Amino acid sequence: MNYLAEVWLNGEPLGTHEGGHLPFEFDVSGKLRREGNLLVVRVDGELAPDRVPPGGASPNLPEITWDQQYPPASFDFFPFAGIHRPVMLYSTPSEAIADLTVRTTVNGAEGRVWVKLDTTAGTSGTARFLLQGHGGDVRAEAPVSGAGVETELRVPGAALWGPGAPNLYRLTVELVRSGEVTDRYSLPVGIRTVEVRGDALLLNGKPIYLKGFGRHEDFPVVGRGLAPAVVVKDYALMQWVGANSFRTTHYPYSEQMMDLADRLGFLVIDETPAVGLFFAEPGLERRLNLCRQYTREIVARDKNRPSVIMWSVANEPRSKRAPAKPSFRALYDLAKSLDQTRPVTLVSDLWVEEESFEFLDVVCVNRYMGWYRNPGQLPAGVATLSNDLDQLHAKFGKPVIVSEFGADAVAGHHAQPPEMFSEEYQAETIKRHHDLFHTKPYMVGEHVWNLCDFKTGQGTRRVGALNLKGVFTRDRRPKMAAHLLKELWRER
Ligand code: GCB
Numbered sequence: 001m002n003y004l005a006e007v008w009l010n011g012e013p014l015g016t017h018e019g020g021h022l023p024f025e026f027d028v029s030g031k032l033r034r035e036g037n038l039l040v041v042r043v044d045g046e047l048a049p050d051r052v053p054p055g056g057a058s059p060n061l062p063e064i065t066w067d068q069q070y071p072p073a074s075f076d077f078f079p080f081a082g083i084h085r086p087v088m089l090y091s092t093p094s095e096a097i098a099d100l101t102v103r104t105t106v107n108g109a110e111g112r113v114w115v116k117l118d119t120t121a122g123t124s125g126t127a128r129f130l131l132q133g134h135g136g137d138v139r140a141e142a143p144v145s146g147a148g149v150e151t152e153l154r155v156p157g158a159a160l161w162g163p164g165a166p167n168l169y170r171l172t173v174e175l176v177r178s179g180e181v182t183d184r185y186s187l188p189v190g191i192r193t194v195e196v197r198g199d200a201l202l203l204n205g206k207p208i209y210l211k212g213f214g215r216h217e218d219f220p221v222v223g224r225g226l227a228p229a230v231v232v233k234d235y236a237l238m239q240w241v242g243a244n245s246f247r248t249t250h251y252p253y254s255e256q257m258m259d260l261a262d263r264l265g266f267l268v269i270d271e272t273p274a275v276g277l278f279f280a281e282p283g284l285e286r287r288l289n290l291c292r293q294y295t296r297e298i299v300a301r302d303k304n305r306p307s308v309i310m311w312s313v314a315n316e317p318r319s320k321r322a323p324a325k326p327s328f329r330a331l332y333d334l335a336k337s338l339d340q341t342r343p344v345t346l347v348s349d350l351w352v353e354e355e356s357f358e359f360l361d362v363v364c365v366n367r368y369m370g371w372y373r374n375p376g377q378l379p380a381g382v383a384t385l386s387n388d389l390d391q392l393h394a395k396f397g398k399p400v401i402v403s404e405f406g407a408d409a410v411a412g413h414h415a416q417p418p419e420m421f422s423e424e425y426q427a428e429t430i431k432r433h434h435d436l437f438h439t440k441p442y443m444v445g446e447h448v449w450n451l452c453d454f455k456t457g458q459g460t461r462r463v464g465a466l467n468l469k470g471v472f473t474r475d476r477r478p479k480m481a482a483h484l485l486k487e488l489w490r491e492r
Pocket of ligand 1: 316
């Protein structure tokens with residue numbers, strides 16, 4: 001639901017939930033009629049400065065309006081409002097599995113799967129754990145006490161999960177009482193480790209380089225509404241060009257998208273909806289509370305996914321005001337307290353001035369050389385970028401990902417020599433950036449902005465109210481840059 005949902009059952013309020021893109025639920029036990037139930041959801045999509053992401057027209061707050069677009073918002077994508085994903089009614093027994101947390105480690109050839117089971121209050125009996133797949137079942141059993149149960153399953157000769165080999169096991173957990181199974185839940189498990197060591201990002205102990213995109217949940221007619229065929233198509237396109245990763249710019253993607261990342265072996269930087277955050281009043285504390293809520297919700301939803309290798313707590317915050325650094329420190333600490341197994345980052349366009357990189361695990365930066373900077377002058381832009389990247393690494397001493405770069409291209413518009421808005425210029429921009437990045441040993445990833453053209457607000461820089469930085473059009477046809485990426489990424 002985007003942005004704020006109020007829910008009623010048979011005229012009785014069930015509750016509200018603020019923020020889009022993350023699931024929420026209400027308990028309707030004892031409230032359902034035998035037949036003729038009416039569930040009503042009212043969605044409020046108003047843009048306001050104390051919401052996250054922020055928006056709304058406010059002459060005193062230049063920080064929130066992006067490039068004077070209409071509708072006014074602190075971000076560059078269309079603020080689609082409504083019910084974008086499925087609403088489900090489901091039932092559980094009174095003694096039920098409430099949550100599962102899975103963590104995996106690797107010790108030589110042995111994979112270890114640590115599982116924590118939380119049950120509803122008052123549950124008793126036995127918990128059974130079964131891990132299946134890749135030539136051997138592993139089982140464990142433990143008595144259920146009020147506080148939950150932990151176990152570790154050891155998998156000799158484990159088939160590890162990773163791009164190119166997305167090996168999944170199936171974990172089934174059962175609650176058993178007096179010989180009867182009272183509840184059962186299954187989920188896919190990928191055994192893998194993620195670690196930042198020095199300048200490297202390690203997957204299963206080996207350095208990994210991210211090749212991929214920022215993207216949007218956006219398609220003609222359906223807007224941000226879940227369109228499973230588009231999800232499948234986007235993976236097919238990413239595989240065709242040889243991408244191994246993406247960032248969920250600038251909000252958590254659908255569970256269907258995430259399920260396929262696990263199954264197809266994509267590495268995901270999982271980003272909260274905190275885009276365009278600013279640190280002036282009014283509404284600062286309210287916005288920060290929402291960021292904390294989103295961090296808790298995204299970790300709760302995606303913590304068991306092998307594809308998620310990093311959390312991103314924000315995109316391009318206006319970090320120059322004093323509250324920014326302590327606020328991000330608090331969000332970093334919160335993410336780490338919820339999940340010690342994954343690096344935490346934020347994505348910045350402030351580079352060396354983004355002080356929070358001092359404590360974040362990976363440095364993610366966006367920059368548009370040859371476009372917003374040095375327009376039309378790619379060689380000069382890329383030379384400056386080379387220097388800026390070295391300064392960034394010298395200051396923070398951490399692995400660097402350029403999480404956005406690129407250029408708008410009108411499909412079918414050509415120019416030789418390459419000029420801005422031509423397909424040639426976009427392809428040339430990507431080629432020069434890619435070549436530069438591969439001279440920098442501390443770089444661990446390049447994400448082109450964007451996979452596809454997408455709808456945004458109206459403004460002088462957005463012809464047709466579209467951002468045209470896609471290497472595919474909005475209806476998923478390749479531009480020259482997509483063919484180029486296929487050459488660049490498939491060879492390494
Ligand atoms: C950025 C933003 C992204 C915009 C992009 C652009 O830095 O993170 O949301 O769409 O620039 O094309 O201007």
